[in-house]
Amino acid sequence: MFKINLLLGFAFLSACAGNPGKQEPAAAGKDSLNKMVLVPAGTFTMGADDSTGMADEYPKHTVDIAGFWMDEHEVTNAEFARFVAATGYVTTAEKPISKEELLASLPPGTPEPDSAALASMMMPGALVFTPPDHAVPFNDISQWWSFVAGATWQHPEGPASNIDKRENEPVTQVSWLDAQAYAKWAGKRLPTEAEWEYAARGGLSGKIYPWGTEALTSGKPKANTWNGNFPYNNTKTDGYYGLAPVKSYSPNGYQLYDMSGNVWEWCEDWYDANYYIQGEKGVKNPAGPAAGFDPDDPGQAKRVIRGGSFMCSDEYCRGYRVSARMKSTPESGLANLGFRCVRSLDQN
Template structure:
């Protein structure tokens, strides 16, 4: 079901699930997909490393992780195009919604929109980053997000945009459901939240970023984030205004690229704001909570997203820290949200 709503400073749009189409992939397809890196088994302290984390990043707790394989970079437009060509898959953003689905997503008692408004609200599309040219209040996300009909993974900034010559940029405007379908086709899966953070740390202990503790703005660019004043002025100090091609910056200690910035990445887990408090500590390979819990938006069940994006900055969003947690409904897609896959080390 497609739902339109606002959550924790991020505008989200959702759509009904796409058709998974044919399953499986050929050997040639597999050979051309994202290289995978073997992440060694180990234990680590999961959660915020200093006092600047959000409440859902505490308490810090020890987690054991078996060895697993992880894509070295985010899934690209080229790779997702191979999947669509092989299966005929239709993504969530490409499907319209019904009046009933729309009304079910709105607060109880909301009057039904007039026919003209309703027609616009049920079109296929997604939210696009449309920044102003001046400072705006951070509590009004409509100042830099707009719903644009015709927005899809192939037209990520609206129907007049395209992904020509952007093969190596991360695919965006894909939902958790879309990411799941791709992972199944590729013989992989999405990472658990614990696997994602363990891998992002790259073997470092107690560090704030994948590269250590050096400030994001010190030395050469380390990740694709927002430079300047969000959302109206980006100095492009890191070399990019929006998305960057994968592998544009140095990898972490496990030779994984873009574990910080560029696009948020879907994880397998349901999001529970109190999960760390409720006894995850000491668990081996935690699979996450069995149900979702977002006190900021209790009516919507959400999945975890990690890593921050090109829209994160110190003054607005510090999601590029390895412990930072965010969430979105499984049906949602965004212009700054993608994914990468993993495979268990013992998987056949």
């Protein structure tokens, strides 16, 4: 679990008919949920478009994708609240961790924590962005992340916070397991990593960002990212310090909003740093590796997250690039991590 990793030293560093943008009618009984837009079938080159990508973004490779429907924006607090009200679902962050689960997650040879430490580590909660007021080294994420007991999707920054008047912000503090449960209820699914990148590109080829190649800081704000010096000074040049309501910025060529910045988004796939090198070749609609592998934390299998967040900047992260890959454990809840759903054209 990411919570456990954090407390033990922050080991996680870190052919389709129709026109693009066509909206699909909402599922019966869920007419107020996120509208979906058509992403047409096509072939694209997946991976970093220049030399500034991370090692896991290479080599570039050709991928064929069938057409599918995709939520036009990230799932919001209001939409997730409808799901919880209809089902009584309890998210991962709202559940305590058992001692057995916790001990099984510790690296081999780790001494059992004392009773006080165990009690703290087993409490329900999630990771919250707690920025310092001064410059800090980028290799120590404990300087801006803290585990907060009682932090949940309804209380994203901890028990004293809430989502009043934040209905149109992306839901956060939801695990991959929570996103899966919502998607099943909504008659949808999570996107594969290949689907996500194809959709984020919006029909553009060889471009670094969903809007093309223009620098993030040039002209009109294009996405909700970190402006200024991370993590202690945000000038809010894009209009927001933290989360922004969905659809606050222009959509990409497929009429999808916030494919860059705001919150990272869960994908279906396991994360394997070597997948592009060792992965499927010439396969249509690749579903990702059979298992996860993170060389930074080999003891914990992780799922892919994409798109960057309000915490990404040119000096740190740069996750808002269309090819950027990141990962997190399926049980993780984060203050800058949400999701959107897709539906296959033949999916009931």
